[in-house]
Amino acid sequence: MRYRSTRGTAEASAPNFSDILLSGLANDGGLYLPTHWPHVSRDTLTAWRSLPYPDLAAEVIGLFTEGSIDRETLREMCRDVYGRFDHTAIAPLVEVEEGLFSLELFHGPTLAFKDMAMQMLGRLFEHVLKERDRHVTIVGATSGDTGSAAIEAFRGRERVSIVILHPHGRTSDVQRRQMTTVHDKNVLNIAVDGDFDTCQDMVKAMFADETFRQECSLSAVNSINWARIAAQIPYYIRAALALGGPDRPVSFAVPTGNFGNILAAWAAGQMGLPIEKLYVGSNRNDILTRFLLNNDMRVRSVEPSLSPSMDIQVSSNFERLLFEMLGRDPNRCRAIMEEFRQTGFMAVPHDAWENIGHVFRGHALDDAKTSDAMRRFHKESHYLADPHSAIGLATGSYYKEAGIPMVAAATAHPAKFPDAVEAATGIHPELPPHLADLFDREERYDVLPNDLARVKEAVLAHHRAR
Numbered sequence: 001m002r003y004r005s006t007r008g009t010a011e012a013s014a015p016n017f018s019d020i021l022l023s024g025l026a027n028d029g030g031l032y033l034p035t036h037w038p039h040v041s042r043d044t045l046t047a048w049r050s051l052p053y054p055d056l057a058a059e060v061i062g063l064f065t066e067g068s069i070d071r072e073t074l075r076e077m078c079r080d081v082y083g084r085f086d087h088t089a090i091a092p093l094v095e096v097e098e099g100l101f102s103l104e105l106f107h108g109p110t111l112a113f114k115d116m117a118m119q120m121l122g123r124l125f126e127h128v129l130k131e132r133d134r135h136v137t138i139v140g141a142t143s144g145d146t147g148s149a150a151i152e153a154f155r156g157r158e159r160v161s162i163v164i165l166h167p168h169g170r171t172s173d174v175q176r177r178q179m180t181t182v183h184d185k186n187v188l189n190i191a192v193d194g195d196f197d198t199c200q201d202m203v204k205a206m207f208a209d210e211t212f213r214q215e216c217s218l219s220a221v222n223s224i225n226w227a228r229i230a231a232q233i234p235y236y237i238r239a240a241l242a243l244g245g246p247d248r249p250v251s252f253a254v255p256t257g258n259f260g261n262i263l264a265a266w267a268a269g270q271m272g273l274p275i276e277k278l279y280v281g282s283n284r285n286d287i288l289t290r291f292l293l294n295n296d297m298r299v300r301s302v303e304p305s306l307s308p309s310m311d312i313q314v315s316s317n318f319e320r321l322l323f324e325m326l327g328r329d330p331n332r333c334r335a336i337m338e339e340f341r342q343t344g345f346m347a348v349p350h351d352a353w354e355n356i357g358h359v360f361r362g363h364a365l366d367d368a369k370t371s372d373a374m375r376r377f378h379k380e381s382h383y384l385a386d387p388h389s390a391i392g393l394a395t396g397s398y399y400k401e402a403g404i405p406m407v408a409a410a411t412a413h414p415a416k417f418p419d420a421v422e423a424a425t426g427i428h429p430e431l432p433p434h435l436a437d438l439f440d441r442e443e444r445y446d447v448l449p450n451d452l453a454r455v456k457e458a459v460l461a462h463h464r465a466r
């Protein structure tokens with residue numbers, strides 16, 4: 001399998017999976033996509049019904065790693081990774097209302113769906129870096145879930161150093177402690193005096209500094225890394241197969257931030273899985289919902305909400321869908337994305353917008369509606385959902401049609417957002433046993449001022465200490 005950028009022409013010597021795994025973003029600023037979508041026949045899908053999750057994951061991910069990683073190695077990785085999840089079904093389906101299913105993606109080590117892919121990335125990086133005899137320093141910014149999932153996936157790995165910046169005092173206690181109580185020597189946590197955007201801008205500046213980037217062998221595992229999307233496709237296929245697919249279509253509702261998780265559902269459809277519709281759930285940061293309603297993608301300021309992992313204005317993975325809807329025309333894609341960056345406004349050509357609307361619909365819930373949804377699912381179905389999952393479920397409940405199973409992605413464990421859950425339901429959700437002593441563990445992190453030079457110094461020192 002070869003890859004191409006959404007902003008460049010397909011090349012003869014196109015990169016393979018291992019190349020794009022390590023580089024993340026294409027040099028022309030675009031995002032990688034496979035040069036063609038692998039097709040999975042109905043017979044194959046039907047045969048996959050009987051596979052345990054790790055083996056299904058290896059089949060699906062294997063279509064994207066073809067020519068880079070052999071199938072048996074991949075299968076071993078999947079068995080090892082998903083064997084550590086604390087639910088035997090890995091991603092269980094729970095019927096919350098008639099015809100509405102919660103696809104629980106939070107049974108990994110850090111209690112958020114990001115583990116489903118990030119844990120695989122840890123193994124994939126290790127494999128490719130060993131093969132290429134390389135070492136990299138992963139640098140990332142987080143408002144919460146990504147950082148803890150990345151640290152948990154890369155802790156203790158020999159060929160990787162990892163530095164995560166978080167905004168000082170602005171993450172939840174659970175989220176911060178999940179990062180700062182990891183004491184492996186390849187892990188460095190930096191609390192920056194600033195907000196998430198400050199951290200994000202610092203990371204961008206480090207990647208833009210070519211000399212620094214080379215010196216530290218910087219690498220990124222943010223949600224634009226195609227390998228993460230690829231590792232999120234299997235659970236959509238598995239859920240559909242469990243509910244009658246491929247003989248009948250299903251719909252998915254996904255609480256959406258960077259558009260990575262829902263893009264994986266769309267990719268499953270490209271590969272041949274019968275999907276009826278895809279529903280984007282948002283909080284008050286509803287740029288995607290506004291766009292789907294009236295082709296108005298206008299950046300506003302990010303407002304904090306009960307679902308902080310969706311407090312985003314620019315959904316980076318949207319570019320991949322746009323590229324496809326423009327008939328894979330990299331020139332139009334580049335022009336639209338550059339204009340969007342300059343003006344903060346994007347109007348997609350009408351035909352492309354209509355094509356997106358054939359598949360996608362949006363639904364936004366403000367904080368009051370999110371709390372109502374948590375309260376209602378708890379009262380009527382005895383189901384405790386965190387604010388993100390509640391938005392997915394409420395979106396699914398809103399659009400549900402008779403005869404078509406609606407699967408809502410539950411992206412975080414309720415104990416990750418205990419205050420919001422308790423305020424809405426009166427129940428204080430308990431952390432699962434492996435994290436029960438989280439608040440007794442010692443925290444370690446450096447606090448640095450909003451000063452790029454100081455942060456770069458710390459990254460370089462961490463890189464050298466490997």
Ligand SMILES: *Cc1c(COP(=O)(O)O)cnc(C)c1O
Pocket residue numbers: 112113114145146223255256257258259260261262309310388411412
């Ligand atoms: C990251 C995250 C999301 C958003 O997922 P995207 O792939 O960025 O759309 C939703 N919920 C939770 C809990 C998350 O951690």
